[in-house]
Amino acid sequence: MLRHLPPLLALLAAALLPALGASPYVLGIGITACIFTVGAASLNLIYGYAGLLSFAHLAFWGIGGYCTALGAVSLGIGFWGGLALAGLLNAALAVLVGIPALRLNRHSFVIVTLSFSLLTALVARDWVAVTGGPLGIPGLPAPELFGLSLRSPPRFYWLALAFAALSLALLRAVTTSRIGRTLKALRQNEPLAQAQGIAPTPYKLLAFAISAALCGMAGGMQVFYMQVVDPLILDFYYFQTFLVMMIVGGAGHFWAVVIAGIVMTVLPELLRATAELRMVIYGALLLFAMVAMPGGVAGALESWRDARRRATAERPDPVTAAAS
Amino acid sequence: MNGAPLLRLEGVRKSFRGVHAVTDASFAVARGSITGLIGPNGSGKSTTIDCLSGFQRPDAGRVLLDGQDITGLPAHLVARAGLRRSFQQVRLFDALSLRDNLMQAAQAADGVGWLGAVLRSPALRRAELAAAERAWLLLDQIGLTRLAESPAGALSYGQKKLAALAAALMPRPRLVVLDEPMAGVNPSRIVEVEAILRRLNAAGETFLIVEHNVDCIMRLCHEVVVFEQGRTLTSGPPAMVRDDPRVLEAYLGVPAAA
Numbered sequence A: 001m002l003r004h005l006p007p008l009l010a011l012l013a014a015a016l017l018p019a020l021g022a023s024p025y026v027l028g029i030g031i032t033a034c035i036f037t038v039g040a041a042s043l044n045l046i047y048g049y050a051g052l053l054s055f056a057h058l059a060f061w062g063i064g065g066y067c068t069a070l071g072a073v074s075l076g077i078g079f080w081g082g083l084a085l086a087g088l089l090n091a092a093l094a095v096l097v098g099i100p101a102l103r104l105n106r107h108s109f110v111i112v113t114l115s116f117s118l119l120t121a122l123v124a125r126d127w128v129a130v131t132g133g134p135l136g137i138p139g140l141p142a143p144e145l146f147g148l149s150l151r152s153p154p155r156f157y158w159l160a161l162a163f164a165a166l167s168l169a170l171l172r173a174v175t176t177s178r179i180g181r182t183l184k185a186l187r188q189n190e191p192l193a194q195a196q197g198i199a200p201t202p203y204k205l206l207a208f209a210i211s212a213a214l215c216g217m218a219g220g221m222q223v224f225y226m227q228v229v230d231p232l233i234l235d236f237y238y239f240q241t242f243l244v245m246m247i248v249g250g251a252g253h254f255w256a257v258v259i260a261g262i263v264m265t266v267l268p269e270l271l272r273a274t275a276e277l278r279m280v281i282y283g284a285l286l287l288f289a290m291v292a293m294p295g296g297v298a299g300a301l302e303s304w305r306d307a308r309r310r311a312t313a314e315r316p317d318p319v320t321a322a323a324s
Numbered sequence B: 001m002n003g004a005p006l007l008r009l010e011g012v013r014k015s016f017r018g019v020h021a022v023t024d025a026s027f028a029v030a031r032g033s034i035t036g037l038i039g040p041n042g043s044g045k046s047t048t049i050d051c052l053s054g055f056q057r058p059d060a061g062r063v064l065l066d067g068q069d070i071t072g073l074p075a076h077l078v079a080r081a082g083l084r085r086s087f088q089q090v091r092l093f094d095a096l097s098l099r100d101n102l103m104q105a106a107q108a109a110d111g112v113g114w115l116g117a118v119l120r121s122p123a124l125r126r127a128e129l130a131a132a133e134r135a136w137l138l139l140d141q142i143g144l145t146r147l148a149e150s151p152a153g154a155l156s157y158g159q160k161k162l163a164a165l166a167a168a169l170m171p172r173p174r175l176v177v178l179d180e181p182m183a184g185v186n187p188s189r190i191v192e193v194e195a196i197l198r199r200l201n202a203a204g205e206t207f208l209i210v211e212h213n214v215d216c217i218m219r220l221c222h223e224v225v226v227f228e229q230g231r232t233l234t235s236g237p238p239a240m241v242r243d244d245p246r247v248l249e250a251y252l253g254v255p256a257a258a
């Protein structure tokens, strides 16, 4: 139980932010941090653990946005129904896209998922009857809970925080279970895993579906925060942001990616960076990480720790040295 | 060691674009036996193992495990049918600890599903406890207990071979197929490993072992199958096979004087 303590304390501290008089501006950054961190962490499941680079997450994010909006606006199932539908639909789409994408190899997976995202962007723009075309669906209503509007910054912040906490808890439960271990095993040595009775495709599809569902729901949160969904939700900027957070934090390291998600949302704000400058910063960070720290910050820390441990191990143990 | 054989190959054939790797593999592994598979380099032993474990689909012939036709079944289903194998080029999950390698090896056989895994069901905890106990036992037997928490990638080649052997044994399979388990193992360890295999065999485990160390095979096996150029040359008890002039010829490349 003790290992749950630090994240729970962090969650408690974050929940107290509005009570400490944080401004709507600060809460807005908090909301973005919550949503983007889920995006990065979901990408981490499929890439960091299963080793599959999915460009489809841009599509899942956008489809989740449209689906949640349509649920509330057209289908009459409200924000919550739309959010749940976004999760289910994206999980189903992940399986449908994943089966052909996993047919050949890891490279074909990249190509197929990228094509899926490009196709989705086209559909969002051109299927005017459903998506509203380039104008999108403006004026999304406020999410409600027990008749209570969640529009005000503190309330939407708490909603985003609860969403992030539940999503990360699910991802954590999966990655620390033996499913997470099996995903890593498959990435390291697929034939050996098969020789041990593991069917690779179902495991990869499971990771892809969970990852897609959470990324899609994060997209739903995002459009209700912006109160509009239009083709800009499928802008490559979002995917790049998640990707950079994951790579810089350290793919395959759970908390490192979460922390990177938070830090990399807050930092550009502190620097008052414009969207364009932010892209440049992210691009530079990505380049730096790939060259200097291929395992991200977490990977670099790990090898530094390993090196130190090896150095201490080589030094003679003072106790046995004195005894001999 | 009587009754229907645990494994039977009938006329298994496999070529790779004109290379006839296996032309006729026909032999049986008796239940409860240690059966050896020997033959010159390139005679098709590893390809035969790939064929019987689902890593290659035979061009012709049949593979029967305990009477069940497993020909052409994918590898993970062959494994679930109770056949575990090791690889000539040793395979481990290098970034996982040695202990996790063994735990991972047992997981597909314990019947706990995804939901049980995520929710940490009582069945999962029971299965993991049993697996952990077996892992410690096997690590102790191969003498690697002190390296349990090291990443498998950090082991020496011989240690990796032993670890792969232990991993294959984890789920108590019906048949264990080992491709050159002694290659690279410290010679002082080989007799110990033989003792482990003999002990497990006495407890009911069946082994099919490809091995270059012919002395080791002759000491260990009840039955020896000899391969030559992709086909079964002969098979029989070690003493008989050793004195077979065709075996001498296959190994030495000269006709034995009549």
Ligand SMILES: Nc1ncnc2c1ncn2[C@@H]1O[C@H](COP(=O)(O)OP(=O)(O)O)[C@@H](O)[C@H]1O
Pocket (backbone or CB within 6 Å): B016, B019, B020, B021, B022, B039, B040, B041, B042, B043, B044, B045, B046, B047, B048
């Ligand atoms: N995947 C493959 N593609 C092409 N040729 C192969 C392949 N696997 C094995 N061979 C060939 O099949 C023959 C038998 O090899 P192998 O089964 O490894 O023999 P052994 O294990 O008895 O040394 C060799 O000539 C080898 O080069």
Ligand SMILES: [Mg+2]
Pocket (backbone or CB within 6 Å): B045, B046, B047, B088
């Ligand atoms: Mg071989």
